[in-house]
Amino acid sequence: MASGTVVVVGGTRGLGREVAQFYADRGRDVVVTGREQAGAEASAAEIGGSTRGVGLDLAEPHTIAERLADVGDVEYLVLAAIERDANTVRDYDIEAAMRLVTLKLVGYTAVVHALVQRFSEDAAILIFGGLARDRPYPGSTTVTTVNGAVTSLVRTLVIELAPTRVNALHPAIVGDSPQWRDMPPERFEALVQRTPTGRLVTMAEIVDASRFLLENQAINGINLAVDGGWLCM
Ligand SMILES: NC(=O)c1ccc[n+]([C@@H]2O[C@H](COP(=O)([O-])OP(=O)(O)OC[C@H]3O[C@@H](n4cnc5c(N)ncnc54)[C@H](OP(=O)(O)O)[C@@H]3O)[C@@H](O)[C@H]2O)c1
Numbered sequence: 001m002a003s004g005t006v007v008v009v010g011g012t013r014g015l016g017r018e019v020a021q022f023y024a025d026r027g028r029d030v031v032v033t034g035r036e037q038a039g040a041e042a043s044a045a046e047i048g049g050s051t052r053g054v055g056l057d058l059a060e061p062h063t064i065a066e067r068l069a070d071v072g073d074v075e076y077l078v079l080a081a082i083e084r085d086a087n088t089v090r091d092y093d094i095e096a097a098m099r100l101v102t103l104k105l106v107g108y109t110a111v112v113h114a115l116v117q118r119f120s121e122d123a124a125i126l127i128f129g130g131l132a133r134d135r136p137y138p139g140s141t142t143v144t145t146v147n148g149a150v151t152s153l154v155r156t157l158v159i160e161l162a163p164t165r166v167n168a169l170h171p172a173i174v175g176d177s178p179q180w181r182d183m184p185p186e187r188f189e190a191l192v193q194r195t196p197t198g199r200l201v202t203m204a205e206i207v208d209a210s211r212f213l214l215e216n217q218a219i220n221g222i223n224l225a226v227d228g229g230w231l232c233m
Contacts, residue, residue: 004073004120005029009058009111010081012043014178015128015171018203019078019210024049031071033081058107059083059099065114075120076214079108080128084179086139097142104146105153112157119164124214127154127168131227134170151223158221165220167213172227175200196229 011020011032024030030051034040040053056067058081085100087093108127132140133147150168157166173180173191180200191200209226213219225231 002028002075003122004075004118005031005071006076006078007031007033007068007071007074007115008078008080009033009056009108010128011078012040012053014080015174015203015206016078016080017043017047018207019080020051021047022207022211023076024051029072033067058103058111061102061106061110064107064110068111068114071115072118073120074115074118075123077112077115077119077123077125078128078210078214079111079126081107082128085142087142088139089141092141100142101146105149109153112161116161116164119161121163122217124165124167125157125161126210126213127166129168129170129223131170131172131225131230134225134231154221154223165217167219167222167224169206169209169213170223170225170227171206172201172225172230174203174206176202177206194230194233195227196232199228201226201228 006023006028008016008020010016012034020030020032024047027049031054032040032044032051033054033056034043035055035057037055040055044051044053054067056064083100083103085096087097127150129147129150132143136144154166154168192198206226209224213222213224
């Protein structure tokens, strides 16, 4: 039986929105967040059902608790928001790096802090990292760093928040996600060649893996790569 809201931080677009849509379609109370209140409300209306939009900027962590003040009991918290930062150590954009590190590490933790008193007995948290954690590319320095830190964040939250379960999902490039579906065909093909399953991961498969990590009550402290076997190559 459902026992609280599904909160998806970064639920206005992309993978977070797919997870939000799944639970909204099954009658759950859902909160989706994005940077702007109006944008979050518009996305919530498109998702439909009992979905509400909240605007909050994870890069402004001091404002987060107030923005989430009227969220009720929480069963599932999904932390999926990202602002991508192409940043190399040789040509280092410190402001961009600080923004992503703040957003993904301090901001995510501040959301948990703001909601922790409202977690239901069987609450679970799902954090989105990414395969750049294990497979860096030129320009991924900040993304790789924060995705690596997601692994550690999972482990400390498992200990601090027990019995609340905490897991992370690390997708490879999701071929039909809004971020990547319009990539040049030659890049798409090169990625397929490096994936043992012979195709890229899909958004439906990310939703399926998200459900497994959120709903299976034995699963705790897992950092799950969803990559079609990319890490074996
Ligand atoms: N897509 C992939 O193939 C892929 C691969 C590996 C890992 N991932 C990871 O999966 C997660 C989702 O990726 P995605 O591609 O679905 O993302 P996306 O389509 O770019 O959506 C990003 C979401 O984050 C929100 N957001 C951005 N900046 C924010 C901020 N400062 N404060 C609060 N919310 C903010 C956006 O809201 P608004 O735009 O409404 O403000 C939006 O809802 C990310 O953590 C990403 O690193 C994705």
